[in-house]
Amino acid sequence: MTVRVRIAPSPTGDPHVGTAYIGLLNWCFARRHGGRFILRIEDTDRTRCTEASAQAIYRSLKWLGLSYDEGPDVGGERGPYVQSERVALGIYRRYADQLLAQGDAYRCFCTAGDLDAMRKAQAAAGQPIMYDRRCRQLDPAAAAARAAAGEAHVVRMKSPLEGSFSYPDRLRRQPFTKTWAEIDDQVLLKADGWPTYHLAAVADDHLMGITHVIRAEEWLNSLPKHIWLNQRLGFTAPEYVHVGLLRNADKSKISKRKNPTSLLWYERQGFLPEALLNFLGLLGHSHPEGKEQFGLAEMGAFFDLDRINVAGPVFDLAKLRHLQGLWFRALPPERMIAEIHRAVDIQAGELLPLLRERMTCGGDFMGQAEPFYAQTVAHHPDELVPKGLDRAQARGLLEQLQAELRKYLAADGAQWTAAALEAFLRELLARRGQAAPGATAEQQAQAALWQQKAVYMLLRVGATGRANTPPLFETLERIGALRVIERLGAAAGRLK
């Protein structure tokens, strides 16, 4: 039996990070067992699903590299892979009819109002809230006649009234157990003739030859219904495995109010698919040797379904950022440049060596590179005064530095390169930092100002307008003599 697994997202809103998570687990499971990974679109909620959303799902999965062997836009032998198209084929109606004919389902004519009142009464009485099965008593022939006459109705499953249900989920200590009495007569076919999730998923999983359903824990409670449907429909049920739900920091189910859940957001932010996937791969699962950074292909090789931890992991963006940094800085230059280009329309190549280890994503580039591209920079007077100096001293030093650099440039064969600048400035510091023998007290005080730390910082802030920059000499080189000298003057001016 070859493994066939699927993800079955519903195309409502933006593609969800939970889809990527479950997709990753399924993808890895398929890969690990030489199986097939399938995408199916579950768009049976006509009020909420959109084509645009389905398109976005395809795009996001491709962006992530979670390629599927069969799916709406790639085809396959068990299609169509979009449930609305299967509705048109009458697939679900046929199964509903089969259940009706077998006496395993019945027509229900209760209105929304009826159900609402019923639930309110149950809540008031402290009873479990579930359908009271009043239409189950209806004569099937009479009900069929009412339906034929056009009366609005749904089809419900005839859940067993007694006995119990038990299922050994391989990830849980104890088999999952329920009594049938507490299982609702689930609606299978809605009034509009479309199936609910339960019928549609069970039917399609069977028709598509799905062998393992690896899905989120939120489905655990409806497992009995799914097993029952498989049985009554004469299917061999796939193995169902339930994994933990991604959580917000407060442990509630991940939501867009408390976390970025849209895959589009991660893409726009400049996160790399490698980083996101790596991060998700660390949730509920781990590398057997504790390795933290790994790629999709590698994960496909070591992934072990039985090692999944079902306690719902908190989705921690800080860890994702860390992994993003690792992946980003390890990018080959062409790809890093492409990432930067994706964020800003600029030629980044020259500055890359200077900035790469200071970035976590392409979007960081401009923030760092601005002083290199700008004609002028804005100086903040407070930042311009190094510790231990006052305003006037800082201004004096700036002016003298400007003058010294001018003089340096005017000399024959002067070079404006990092190495030459470093040599010159070291020599300058040695020269100016030492008072001549017999110097006056004032001269000595002047010399004392020429401390490396202060001077370098003055140059840095003067030339770039900021205190954090790449290494000084390379920075000066790239900005260029003209702009550096000009900016030093402007900086001095700010301290007047």
Added chain:
RNA sequence: GCUCCCAUCAUCUAGAGGCCUAGGAUACCGGAUUUUCAUUCCGGCGACACGAGUUCGAAUCUCGUUGGGAGUACCA
């Protein structure tokens, strides 16, 4: 309310009776490298929810308590 699931550092996790005075990673805090920032490297902080039981021995098994989560839709 009812039902079910889960429970190791703040967070992600390793750990499937002795290798555990509980290991790694993130975050945080120090230090080293460095002209700043970042990178990198070193160090620190820091957890088996609680209570019984089983056992020579329990983070690991059982039960209870507590805590958290999910489900309870003609949504998926």
